[in-house]
Amino acid sequence: MTDVFVVGIASTALGKFPEKSVKDFTREAVHGALKDAGASISDIEAAWFSNTRQGALEGQNTIRGQCALRPLGIQGIPVTNVENACASSSSASLQAVAHIKAGFCDVALVASGEKMFFPEKREAMFKAFSGGTDIHRLEEFRQKITTMGQDLIPEQFQNIDTGQRSFFMDSYAAQARLHMETFGTTQKQIAAVASKNHWHSTFNHLAQYQHAVTVEEVLKERLVSWPLTLPMCAPISDGGAAAIICSEKALPRFMKKRAVRIRGISLVSGTDRQPEDFQNHIGRLASLKAYEQAQIDAKDVDLAEVHDATAFSEIQQIENLGLCPSGEGGALSEQGHTSLGGKVPVNTSGGLVSKGHPVGATGIIQLFELVTQLRGEAGKRQVENARIAVAENGGGFYECEEAATVVTVLEGGRSNG
Numbered sequence: 001m002t003d004v005f006v007v008g009i010a011s012t013a014l015g016k017f018p019e020k021s022v023k024d025f026t027r028e029a030v031h032g033a034l035k036d037a038g039a040s041i042s043d044i045e046a047a048w049f050s051n052t053r054q055g056a057l058e059g060q061n062t063i064r065g066q067c068a069l070r071p072l073g074i075q076g077i078p079v080t081n082v083e084n085a086c087a088s089s090s091s092a093s094l095q096a097v098a099h100i101k102a103g104f105c106d107v108a109l110v111a112s113g114e115k116m117f118f119p120e121k122r123e124a125m126f127k128a129f130s131g132g133t134d135i136h137r138l139e140e141f142r143q144k145i146t147t148m149g150q151d152l153i154p155e156q157f158q159n160i161d162t163g164q165r166s167f168f169m170d171s172y173a174a175q176a177r178l179h180m181e182t183f184g185t186t187q188k189q190i191a192a193v194a195s196k197n198h199w200h201s202t203f204n205h206l207a208q209y210q211h212a213v214t215v216e217e218v219l220k221e222r223l224v225s226w227p228l229t230l231p232m233c234a235p236i237s238d239g240g241a242a243a244i245i246c247s248e249k250a251l252p253r254f255m256k257k258r259a260v261r262i263r264g265i266s267l268v269s270g271t272d273r274q275p276e277d278f279q280n281h282i283g284r285l286a287s288l289k290a291y292e293q294a295q296i297d298a299k300d301v302d303l304a305e306v307h308d309a310t311a312f313s314e315i316q317q318i319e320n321l322g323l324c325p326s327g328e329g330g331a332l333s334e335q336g337h338t339s340l341g342g343k344v345p346v347n348t349s350g351g352l353v354s355k356g357h358p359v360g361a362t363g364i365i366q367l368f369e370l371v372t373q374l375r376g377e378a379g380k381r382q383v384e385n386a387r388i389a390v391a392e393n394g395g396g397f398y399e400c401e402e403a404a405t406v407v408t409v410l411e412g413g414r415s416n417g
């Protein structure tokens, strides 16, 4: 089977852009990725597209990819729409990799345009998140998560209305409380992750928020769902991203020196595990599979982008990726080991909490950061001598964890000859 490479990749600026459409983000991202690869539209033999919101908020229920790509001249080739909640575009990447490995094509496009911010439809904007779980069991899930670690919530924060928010913030808050109860993780450690990611994003001109926030400031901010405060939560974001990937055979047509090899990619769905069973967390299962494919060990990882839909999630995911033992993610983060300049920098882009989280596009945006790093083009946030990078992208929520998780292992530099 052929090796598969990323030869072109781009992300738009992320943020709240009420004047822009899904088509605008897609156009900018696809043109950026083609330019980066030195490719043209006629090079693309098959395309995958991800978007999660256009159906719920704009009524574009199906064929979103065809609608966004045809105006760019991408037509007459297979176009497949992939929806897997926040893991949509990484799931799409896996389909494209499999297609190339199976020999169906040599050059593929994976693209996403996402629009989440609709100030005039605020209620619908938040309600749309509930579609990322089993809507027929929403109340059951809600009750279950409310009871998780409830005793830990300080009295002054119990039963208070913290305003409109996505269902997911309550789910992650419940998981955070369970982790605190089990391992002694502290709210201050979660704040340290948020503060570190906000600092990282000061070096990322595409990030939604680009200001530093101290640990103390994070803790003093508005509460969203205990123990999570505002800067610990992924914001509402618009944006797009695209990648051109190819087989070994097609590689000489592109800038070989800047190519990054996809050494492993795995997709796992959640299981019936109990919340306390951390060893079988979906992120752990997905990373083990991807590491096996890539024939690497956690100690080989030079940097990672993980799905910090909340700052707590980063603690959970670095444990799942094996960057530290279970229960030690909070301490590892607080001691600065996951910061730029630390042992294994995590979320150098600023992560979802600061760089932004246009959900369908997030998988490719994570790859964009890692490819930029592996090419040595990350400027002030560059991780020295980075060779192996890992992306972890989680989507949806079923029972007590993400419904889908994709882990991708990338290798840059000397692997490409």
Ligand SMILES: CC(=O)SCCNC(=O)CCNC(=O)[C@H](O)C(C)(C)COP(=O)(O)OP(=O)(O)OC[C@H]1O[C@@H](n2cnc3c(N)ncnc32)[C@H](O)[C@@H]1OP(=O)(O)O
Residues within 6 Å of the ligand: 016, 086, 129, 163, 164, 165, 166, 167, 168, 169, 209, 224, 230, 231, 232, 233, 234, 235, 236, 309, 353, 354, 357, 359, 394, 395, 396, 397, 402
């Ligand atoms: C599997 C998964 O990935 S699930 C995750 C999917 N994503 C989500 O669930 C999104 C979760 N986020 C939310 O629900 C919302 O963003 C909330 C509740 C946290 C905040 O929403 P609101 O109360 O409407 O606040 P709003 O977005 O208006 O922000 C107000 C201001 O606070 C500040 N702010 C908001 N979020 C952040 C953040 N993460 N970091 C720093 N500042 C922030 C900004 O100054 C912002 O104003 P601006 O965006 O206009 O500059």
